[in-house]
């Protein structure tokens with residue numbers, strides 16, 4: 308598409324968190340590597356980025372996350388073992404990603420929150436707009452991936468875009484919640500956003516999920532952002548600064564989302580993808 312705004316070429320995956328809700332599984336295995344069926348959460352996320360024509364993959368990792376780097380690399384011994392056997396097809400999808408994408412990594416040394424993890428990724432992103440995917444929010448849309456939908460909006464409006472979903476009001480304490488004016492069906496210009504509000508203080512029931520398009524001035528804002536809710540540097544607080552200038556859109560995406568950071572959501576996703584696989 309012809310657009311006067313820079314192309315989104317890079318996708319950042321913050322993947323440094325401790326994943327405490329999945330202990331003890333996440334003691335030695337990164338949460339982002341837990342599989343839904345046979346594929347790790349992070350691989351679904353990278354596939355979604357590729358579906359949005361984004362092939363420069365930047366991953367923020369931390370201690371104990373080396374399995375992520377090994378996953379997006381050739382395993383010669385394994386390749387040698389299964390070459391020419393009827394098992395070779397198991398590697399088709401991951402091989403395709405390794406061929407199409409470049410992967411680069413940086414470490415978040417202290418886990419000071421999502422905003423801080425994104426700021427740690429600046430060294431990989433530089434001065435250009437970029438996408439962010441939280442792999443533990445697993446999205447599915449058969450025709451048009453959520454990130455592709457958001458890139459199309461960025462190409463039109465040239466500002467930050469967050470994906471939102473309506474949630475039951477009693478769950479607002481788990482999410483960043485927005486208020487805004489609807490400018491197109493399902494698209495809001497954000498006027499306020501609050502991190503994990505009590506239901507009684509929530510400005511709406513529209514919750515931010517783990518997909519963002521961010522303009523690069525977010526890094527300067529994050530540098531100045533003080534730790535907020537839970538003592539962590541919150542991306543919501545930084546986005547609020549952009550929102551005050553009318554530069555954040557919230558988009559009710561088309562598709563399904565599973566909160567695979569929680570056991571319930573993870574089981575739901577597994578059942579959904581299993582049923583989908585059987586139906587195909």
Ligand code: UTP
Pocket residue numbers: 321322323324325326327328329338339367415417418419420421423424441442443568
């Ligand atoms: P979560 O809060 O869901 O992840 O962060 P967590 O802290 O790993 O999980 P729990 O709550 O302890 O179970 C959302 C995403 O942001 C990343 C996480 O890896 C996850 O993908 N994150 C979070 C970081 O990279 N760094 C942080 O300091 C915090």
